[in-house]
Amino acid sequence: MFSKFALGTILALASATAWADPYPSRPITIVTPFPPGSTSxxxxxxxxxxxxxALGATVVVENRAGANGSLGAAKVATSPADGYTLLMATTGVLAINPWVYxxxxxxxxxxxDPVIxxxxxxxxxVAHPGIAASNLKELVELARKRPGELTFASAGNGSTSHLCGESLKAATGVDLVHVxxxxxxxxxxxxxxxxxxxxxDNLSNVLQYVKSGRLKAIALTGKERSPQAPDIPTSAEAGYPDVQAxxxxSFVAPAGTPRPIVDRLNAEFAKALRDPAVTTRLESLGLTIIADKPDEFRAFIAQESAHWQKVVKAANARLD
Structure with missing residues (x-):
């Protein structure tokens, strides 16, 4: 026969199991650390x-912009590791901010914990149509003739748009003014x-203006041409392979989130990304679907972080 203690333990475990909420049992919040309207x-x-x-739970998106995404990232980093708070994380948030701050x-x-x-x-x-250059070689020649006159805008110090411009300056030796x-x-x-x-800036942000003729495409700062803009040559084709940005x-969860929850989120996000309507919409913005696994993504973050550390050091792009 069971002792009273053993019976009480069994009943307590059964009660805890009965009352344990299956995931998800309440709304999930995705924090995007940038303003409304951005790709993120x-x-x-x-x-x-x-x-x-797919999950049978409400998923809400909350904008918490500021400090190159650091404010929203810090909020999620200190949130409970239960799968109910996620972060839309970009290159800057995970691979650049650690080196500029x-x-x-x-x-x-x-x-x-990387999710996907x-x-x-x-x-x-890109260049304003009034700039007398139609490709990267012409732009470099123009900048050399007019040192300190051409300006380049960025989304802020330490952003990929900033570091892209700094990479161009370092690779070509031209004098461009950062704004x-x-x-x-x-x-x-x-x-x-x-x-x-x-x-x-990101292809997804500027492609519409190139297509409408409001801006001129100078060079794609990727390793190969984009399927969304196959006629635009890369910086490497122009002779500047180091100009890469x-x-x-991505989506990440607070460290310590149970792996079964991470894997389920990964599976559902991947399914959503492969939905034909979603894929078409994202590709129209100049995006390429990745939808990798958590461990693959973790290795990729480490690789990207090492790359951007070198770029930030070369540009001396410190923010404090």
Missing amino acids: DIIPRLLAPHVSK SKLAYAPAKDF NAASTPNLL PYQGPAPAMQDVLSGRVSLMC GNWY
Whole structure:
């Protein structure tokens, strides 16, 4: 016969099991650390309805912008590791911020568990139509003739658009003046108006303006041409292979999130990314679907972090 203690233990375990909530049992929040309207805002809002339907739980997107994504990242880093708070994380958040800030409120490798790398886009160097250059070689020649006159906008110090411009300066020796903004949208507006000469922003952000003729495509800063813009040559084709910049968009969870939850989230995000309507929409923005596994993504983050550490050091792009 069971002792009273043993029977009590069994009943307690049974009660705990009965009351344990299956995941997910309440809303899931995706924090995007950038303003509304950016690619990092569009992606989670596009995927949220699909993931919500698959999981049977509401998925909401919360914008918490500031400090190159650091504010939103810090919030998620200190959230419970239960799968109910996720971060839309970009190249800057996971691979650049650790090198441009001497003090950061989160540590990517320690504070997050990778869930999935959703999609990527190379940067595209564009110019206002009034700039007398149609390709990278012509732009470099023009900049050499007019040192300190051409300006390039960025989404802020330490952003990929900033470091792309710095890489161009380092590779060519030209004198370009950096004009930082609070985000890509206001920067792009000043390039469109002609107040600033150039910008090296994500293909997904600028392709629409190239297609409409409002901006000129100078060079794609990727290793190969983009399927979304096959006629635009790369910086390597112009003789500057070291001018490389781009962005990737991913989802991470607070470190310590149970692996079964991480794997389930990975599977549902991957399914959503491969939905034909979602794929078509993201590709129309100049994005390439990745949808990798958590361990693959972890290795990729380490590789990217090492790359951007070198770029930041060469550009001396410290923010504090």
